Amino acid sequence: xxxxxxxxxxxxxxxxxxxxxxxxxxxxxxxxxxxxxxxxxxxxxxxxxxxxxxxxxxxxxxxxxxxxxxxxxxxxxxxxxxxxxxxxxxxxxxxxxxxxxxxxxxxxxxxxxxxxxxxxxxxxxxxxxxxxxxxxxxxxxxxxxxxxxxxxxxxxxxxxxxxxxxxxxxxxxxxxxxxxxxxxxxxxxxxxxxxxxxxxxxxxxxxxxxxxxxxxxxxxxxxxxxxxxxxxxxxxxxxxxxxxxxxxxxxxxxxxxxx
Numbered sequence: 001x002x003x004x005x006x007x008x009x010x011x012x013x014x015x016x017x018x019x020x021x022x023x024x025x026x027x028x029x030x031x032x033x034x035x036x037x038x039x040x041x042x043x044x045x046x047x048x049x050x051x052x053x054x055x056x057x058x059x060x061x062x063x064x065x066x067x068x069x070x071x072x073x074x075x076x077x078x079x080x081x082x083x084x085x086x087x088x089x090x091x092x093x094x095x096x097x098x099x100x101x102x103x104x105x106x107x108x109x110x111x112x113x114x115x116x117x118x119x120x121x122x123x124x125x126x127x128x129x130x131x132x133x134x135x136x137x138x139x140x141x142x143x144x145x146x147x148x149x150x151x152x153x154x155x156x157x158x159x160x161x162x163x164x165x166x167x168x169x170x171x172x173x174x175x176x177x178x179x180x181x182x183x184x185x186x187x188x189x190x191x192x193x194x195x196x197x198x199x200x201x202x203x204x205x206x207x208x209x210x211x212x213x214x215x216x217x218x219x220x221x222x223x224x225x226x227x228x229x230x231x232x233x234x235x236x237x238x239x240x241x242x243x244x245x246x247x248x249x250x251x252x253x254x255x256x257x258x259x
Contacts, residue, residue, distance in 0.1 A: 005106075005114060008080070009129055011060050012104050012116050018056060019049045019086060019102040021144045022113040028096045041090045041156050046070050049102065053101055059084050067234065069208045081107045081234060084207040089157070089185030090190030092115040098122055099187040105211035110233040115212035117190045126190045128215030134193050143244035144195040149251040152198040155188035161204040165240065169227075169256045175203055189213045192242055193220035199252055209236050215250035217242050223249040227256055 026045040026056045033041045050070045057066055065078035069085050080106065088133050089100030097222040098121040106114040126136050133140040154177040156162075162170045174180040177199065184191065186209075193216050202209075210224075215231050217224040224242040225231060232240065241256070243249035 005129055008061075008106050009127070010113055011057070012114055012127070015053045015056060015104050016102060016118040016120075016125060017115050018052050019104075020118060022049050022052060022118045023087070023093075024101070026088050026097075027093065030233075031094075033080075039168065041094060042070065043087075043090065043094060044084045046090060050084055053084055053086070053104070056221055057173065061098045063203055067207060069204060076234070080107060081110075081186040083208050083211040083234060085186075088190070088209060089187070090178070092183070094184055097183075099184050101190070103186055103208065105208075105214075107211060107234045110235060112211045112214040112232065112234075115215035117129075117186050117212060117216055119190070121189060124190070126193055126216045128193075128212075128219040130215055130218070131218075132219060134145075134219035136190070136218050137182045137195055138204045139222050141194045143192060143217075144198060145218045145221060145245040145250055147174050147244055149248060149255065150178065152252075153196075153207035153247060154180045154199040154201060155184050155197055155201065156180070156193070156202050157185050157188075158182055161202060163204065166203045169258070170201060170203070172258065173199075173250070173255050174253060176252075186213065189224075189242055192244060193217055193224060195244070198248060200240070201256070203239045205240055206257065207237060210237070210240050213242065221245065225249070228255065229253055 065075035065081035085103040104116040115128040229240040
C-alpha cells in the first residue's frame with residue numbers, strides 16, 4: 001500500500017464501521033420511506049449514514065471534497081474527493097434483503113484510488129486500493145479468469161435500469177451468456193472480485209454508484225470501464241461493464257456494440 005494512501009484507507013475502514021453500526025439499527029425495522037425527485041426511495045438510514053460519514057471526513061481531512069448521493073457535492077474540485085453512497089440498494093434495504101451495501105470511495109484528481117464495498121448485516125467488506133490486491137474481510141481475493149462469454153454468469157441490478165438503445169444492447173448480451181441474474185446491487189461486484197460471478201453490466205449509474213467499485217474489481221484482477229472501454233472517473237457514467245479478466249471484458253464490449 002502506498003504510504004500516501006494508508007491514512008485514507010484507515011479512515012475508509014472507520015467510515016465503514018460507522019455506517020454499519022447505523023444501518024444495523026434500522027435494518028428490518030419499521031421506518032418511513034420517501035420518494036426522491038427521480039422516484040428512487042430514501043430513508044432516515046440513508047441520510048443519517050451520509051451525514052455521519054461527512055462529519056468524520058471533514059474532521060479528519062478538512063481540505064478534501066465530498067460527493068454523496070443524499071447531500072450533494074462539497075469542494076469537488078479538490079485534489080482528493082470522497083464519493084459516498086450510504087445505501088447502494090435502498091430497495092433491497094427496505095425489503096429486508098442483505099445485498100445492499102455502503103460504498104465508500106476516494107478519488108485522486110478524479111480517479112478512484114480507494115474503494116470499499118461494505119455489507120454490514122452479514123459483515124462482509126471488500127477493500128480495493130490502487131496498486132494493491134483487493135481484500136475480502138482481510139484476505140486477498142481474485143476474480144475468476146479464463147471464462148468464455150458463453151459460460152459466463154452475468155449480473156445486473158434490474159433490467160429496468162436499461163433505457164432505449166441500452167436495453168437492446170443489454171438484451172443482446174444476456175443472450176450470449178450462460179445465466180443472466182438480477183438483484184444484487186453493489187454486492188454483485190464483490191462477488192465478481194471474489195471469483196463467484198463473471199460479468200456485471202449496468203446503466204443509469206451515478207459516480208457514487210461506481211467509484212468505489214473500480215479499485216475493488218481492478219485489484220482483484222478484473223477490468224471495469226464504461227461501455228466505450230474508457231476508464232471510470234468521478235465524471236463518467238452512466239454505463240458500467242465489469243469482467244473477471246480483460247479477455248472476457250473485450251468479448252462483452254463487442255457484444256454490447258453489436259459486433
